[in-house]
Structure formats: C-alpha cells, structure tokens
Amino acid sequence: MIEIVYDKETGAEEDVFSGVVLPKNIRQIGAPSGIKRIYIEDYVMTYLTKLAEPNSTYARGAILVGECKKGSKGSVIFISGALAAQNLELDLEESTFNDETWGVIYKEIKKYFPDLSVVGWFLSRMGFSTEVNDMIQKLHVDNFSGGDKVLYVMDALENEDAFYMIEGNYLKRQSGYIIYYARNEAMQNYMIDIKGENEHSRDGIESKDEEVLSRYKSLMEERQKAARIERVNRRLCWLCASLMVAVLALGVAVLGNYRMLDKVETYLAADGFLQAKEVMKVDDEQKNTRTSANIKREKPTDTTTEVEIENTSSNAEASMRYYTVQDGDTLSSISFKMYNSVGYVAELMEANGLVESDEIHEGDEIVIPSVAK
Numbered sequence: 411m412i413e414i415v416y417d418k419e420t421g422a423e424e425d426v427f428s429g430v431v432l433p434k435n436i437r438q439i440g441a442p443s444g445i446k447r448i449y450i451e452d453y454v455m456t457y458l459t460k461l462a463e464p465n466s467t468y469a470r471g472a473i474l475v476g477e478c479k480k481g482s483k484g485s486v487i488f489i490s491g492a493l494a495a496q497n498l499e500l501d502l503e504e505s506t507f508n509d510e511t512w513g514v515i516y517k518e519i520k521k522y523f524p525d526l527s528v529v530g531w532f533l534s535r536m537g538f539s540t541e542v543n544d545m546i547q548k549l550h551v552d553n554f555s556g557g558d559k560v561l562y563v564m565d566a567l568e569n570e571d572a573f574y575m576i577e578g579n580y581l582k583r584q585s586g587y588i589i590y591y592a593r594n595e596a597m598q599n600y601m602i603d604i605k606g607e608n609e610h611s612r613d614g615i616e617s618k619d620e621e622v623l624s625r626y627k628s629l630m631e632e633r634q635k636a637a638r639i640e641r642v643n644r645r646l647c648w649l650c651a652s653l654m655v656a657v658l659a660l661g662v663a664v665l666g667n668y669r670m671l672d673k674v675e676t677y678l679a680a681d682g683f684l685q686a687k688e689v690m691k692v693d694d695e696q697k698n699t700r701t702s703a704n705i706k707r708e709k710p711t712d713t714t715t716e717v718e719i720e721n722t723s724s725n726a727e728a729s730m731r732y733y734t735v736q737d738g739d740t741l742s743s744i745s746f747k748m749y750n751s752v753g754y755v756a757e758l759m760e761a762n763g764l765v766e767s768d769e770i771h772e773g774d775e776i777v778i779p780s781v782a783k
Contacts, residue, residue, distance in 0.1 A: 426483035433590035440586020445484035448560060448573050448587040453597040454492050455589055461494065462534035462566040471495040471505075472532040473515050475523045478558040487558055488590075491523040491597050492532060494604070507553040522600045530560035540565050540572040542581050550574075550581060731778040735770050748778050757781050 426445050433449065442448070454474075461470050475491040493515065519526065531554055533546065540563045542550075550561050561574040561581060574581040733744060741764075745754040759765070761779040770776065 427481035427486060430479045430481045430486050432486070433592055435591045437589040437591075438586065439589065440584075442584070442586040442588060444585075446558075446575065447484070447486045448489070448575075448584060449486060449590050450489040450562075450587060451491075451594050451597065452589055452591050453594045453601065454489055457492055457597065457601055458532050458534075458562070458564065459566075461492075461532075462536070462564045470534040473519075473528060474530040474532055474560065474562065475519055475526040476529045477526060478529060485558060487529055487560060489529055489560070489562075490592075490594060491519075491526055491600070493518045493522070493600070495531065505549065507549075522603075523596050526596075528554070529558065530554055530562065532562045532564070534564045534566060536565060536567040538565060539568060540570045542574060547581055550576070551579075732775050733778050735772055735774040735776060737772045739770065739772075741770065744776070744778075749781065754781055 427447065436449075437452075458472060461472060471494075472492045473495050474489050475493065476487065476489040478485055478487050495515070515528075519528070531550070542561070542563065546561070546563075550559070554561070555576075557576055559576070562571065563574065564571040573584040573587050575584060576582070731748075733748065735744075741755045741758050742752045745758060746752050748754075757779055758776065759768075761777045764770075
C-alpha cells in the first residue's frame, strides 16, 4: 500500500468528521475514503506485527479494543489496544467464542484497558493472503456484529495487511487506514507483562508454537488419512461399476458372436464349403466298410456268369451318373450341386468306396448314385 507521512497540523479532514478530535501525528496507509475512518495506534501495530512473526503457528489472533467516535456525518474508529486471543491459535474451524472465552477476554480487558471496549479482531494467517473466506465471514458476523466493528488481517509471509468492515451483509476491504502516534501506557504495560511472562516461562511462545503446531499436524494427518480413504473408496466404486459394465458388454458380445457364428455356418453349408464331418454324422460301421483310397468298381465273383455280369453292369450304368471332380470341389459341394443338399455325402462315399480319410482330386470321376428323396 501507499504510505504517506505527514503532521496533522498541516493536513485537513473533511467536514464529515468535524466534532472529532483527531491525532496530530499520523501515517497514512493506502487511501482512506468514505464516511468511516480507521485509526490504529503505533504500539498496537508493533504488538500485532510481532504477534504475527512466529513461523511455526498456523494462525494467530487478537481482540482489538478502543472506541468509536461520531463526527457530524461520519465516524472514526480508534484502535488503541490489543489482547492475544488463545482461541484463534490453531484452525479457524475449531475457533469458537463461547461464554468461557469471552469471560477470559473481558477479564483481560478490565485489567489492562478498563476504559475501552471491543472494536474488532485481528487475524494472522501466514501464506493465506489477506483475502477473507466464508468461515472468516461467519466468525465476524456471529461474534463482532455491528457496522463499527473491524477485522484486521495480516499475512507476514507476504508482508500484506488489510482492514475489513461490514457493508450490507458482507465484509468489505477498506481502501486504507491511518496509524497515529500517542502516549499509550496501557498498551506498553500489556506488552511488558506479556514479554515478562514469555521470558520467565519455560513454555514461552516458542514451545507454545511447537505444541500448537504438533496439534495442527495431528489434525491435518487425520484429515489427510480420511481424504485418502475417501479417494480409495471412490476409486473402488468406480472400478466395480466399470467391471460390471465390462462384464455386461462381454456377455452381449459373446451372445452376438454366437449368433453370428451360427449364421456363418448356415451360409457356408448352403454354399457347400463345410466338410461332411461338420454337417452330419456317418455311421461308424459305414465309415469302416471301405478301405480303398481309389475310385473302384467291384469285380464280379467267379460264380457270376458273363451274361449276368453284362446285364447287371448295363442296368447299374443305366441307373448311375458320373461327375468329374473340379478344382475346389468337396463331397459336400458335390452333394449340394447334384442333389441341392449337403445331406448325401454318405451315399457318395459308399457309392465310390471312400472312407473319411480319403481325398478326391481334380479330374477324378466319381459315381453319382440315385437316391430316394
């Protein structure tokens, strides 16, 4: 922020603040504007800056005390004291302002600042910038209600600070504030007491920070563990759902493939490209009755007369047809060509003295027997 240093005697305030006695020596931070002005005493700034210094604490807080004075048209909030707030030293989610907490705070105010009242609070969150979130907004509205209550946020890591006040229903960042210099014995006494307690206590700020940090780390570890478990559970649910979808898809694919194979077999059988053993069963006795691998005709026995043989041959030849094997022919395709069906492979094998292991070749002449349909 822009810092302007000047003496009040050479400066001038707007008429809206007439009636309010303003400090003479001031240091302007930013560009304060509007009908409300924030003045914070230098000793208070020194204390709050030191309060925000320890690097091992997640959060530091303080209660701001002072008074609000009304001008002709505006008001001025003077912050002239601050007290450490122990309930703001860990995680804001665990910070509460109950009756016990306020009892301790008012006891400290009565001891060190009996003539002042609460005008707001201070919050230091290192590395979290000076922006406010819903949780901070809720803490302010629930415990520091009123248009004249302030929130002072500091991030010592980024060397940033900002004042907020309620406008409407939300905290609004102020454009600037003013540091004033005055004799502030009450704040000096409080700082001396705090310093003395820390110097003579074995559990000073350093050991206290270690304790706070330890509790905070434990809390963060528990939250991280819970988050990891939740992530694993989500992944397992997603994996189970994916497996169910995959199994369902596989079942549909298998059923579709089975139906497709069935159709393919039907088409192949119709085209005569299936082997005889794939479309019908041949009686085992018929498969083993013929052993000759060549196409033969049985010779007549010695007891058959030549006339009978000639008559038999003439009658057989008259009732039989012959087929010359073409390239790519199988018994199945020949059966389909000759009978319009692949169901007569066994008759072809029997008529030609073939067994299952025999092959037919291009140019072979095979018998096409007459069959009863």
